[in-house]
Structure formats: structure tokens, C-alpha cells
Amino acid sequence: MITNSKPYILTIAILIFLFSIYNYVIYNTEGYVAVGKLSPVAVKGQQIFQSNQCWSCHQLYGLGGYLGPDLTNVYSEDGKGPLYIKAFLNSGVKSMPQFHFSEEEKNALVEYLKQVDETGIYPNYDAKIEATGWVEIIYRNER
Numbered sequence: 095m096i097t098n099s100k101p102y103i104l105t106i107a108i109l110i111f112l113f114s115i116y117n118y119v120i121y122n123t124e125g126y127v128a129v130g131k132l133s134p135v136a137v138k139g140q141q142i143f144q145s146n147q148c149w150s151c152h153q154l155y156g157l158g159g160y161l162g163p164d165l166t167n168v169y170s171e172d173g174k175g176p177l178y179i180k181a182f183l184n185s186g187v188k189s190m191p192q193f194h195f196s197e198e199e200k201n202a203l204v205e206y207l208k209q210v211d212e213t214g215i216y217p218n219y220d221a222k223i224e225a226t227g228w229v230e231i232i233y234r235n236e237r
């Protein structure tokens with residue numbers, strides 16, 4: 095049986111049109127944060143992070159292994175920072191191996207963790223959910 099397919103095509107065309115508008119609005123609304131690119135040095139740090147299995151014990155944004163702490167904000171937390179990070183790499187602790195990185199490699203790792211830190215806070219409970227469904231996150235520099 096051959097049916098008239100025109101209404102279907104029209105319906106699909108309308109849906110595609112609405113979907114396009116929806117996407118346009120979502121991605122052009124203030125609040126949508128495009129993922130920033132890491133600098134070349136930070137990319138090197140990321141590679142070192144990956145090839146040395148930091149992930150197997152540490153998390154970023156809660157994702158990773160759970161033997162060690164989350165490192166999302168280790169760069170900017172009170173009492174921590176670049177020297178603190180390097181100290182852990184230099185000496186290791188009971189449950190974290192000592193790494194023998196060059197100064198350049200340590201700086202690259204620190205730069206990676208610095209740029210990760212700049213992307214936000216984890217966990218961030220300073221968020222409000224608006225009626226539209228948007229989650230408005232309050233960043234550190236807005237407090």
C-alpha cells in the first residue's frame with residue numbers, strides 16, 4: 095500500500111527546524127562555557143600525568159582512581175600549590191610512589207594542574223538550579 099508520505103516529511107522537517115533553533119539558543123546563551131584549550135606546556139603535563147598513571151590513584155572532577163585525593167583544585171587550595179605538588183612528586187609518601195621527574199617535567203605537571211584548577215571547583219555546592227533547568231554555578235571569583 096502506498097501512503098502519502100508528505101505529512102511525515104513535513105513533520106520531520108519541522109522537527110529538524112525546531113531542533114536547530116533549540117541548539118542555536120542553547121549554545122549561544124550566556125552561561126554555556128566552551129572547553130578551553132590547554133597550553134602546550136600543560137598538554138605535556140597532561141601526557142606525563144597519563145603516562146605515569148596518576149589517574150589510577152587520583153581523580154579530577156571526581157573521576158579516576160580512589161587511593162589518593164582529588165587533584166582538581168590542589169593548585170589553589172589553602173596551604174597547597176606548586177611547591178606542595180612538587181614536594182609530593184619529589185618525596186612520595188607511603189602510598190604514593192616517589193617520582194624522579196626533571197624540573198621541566200614537574201613544571202609541566204604543575205602547569206597542567208593549574209589550568210585544570212582554573213576550569214572550576216570540585217565539588218562545587220555553590221550552585222542553584224533555575225526554573226529553566228539551567229544550573230547556575232557560582233565560581234570562586236564571584237563570591
Ligand code: HEC
Pocket residue numbers: 142143146147148149150151152161162163164165168174178179182183187189190191193203
Ligand atoms: C599508587 C597510587 C598513586 C599514584 C600512582 C600517584 N599518587 Fe599522588 N597521592 C597518592 C596518595 C595515596 C596521596 C595522599 C597521600 C597523603 O596525603 O598522605 C597522594 C597525594 C598526592 C598529592 C597531594 C594531594 C593533596 O591534596 O594533598 C599530589 C599533588 C599528588 N599526589 C600528585 C600525583 C601525581 C601528579 C601523580 C602522577 C605523576 C601521582 N600523584 C601518582 C597516591 C598516588
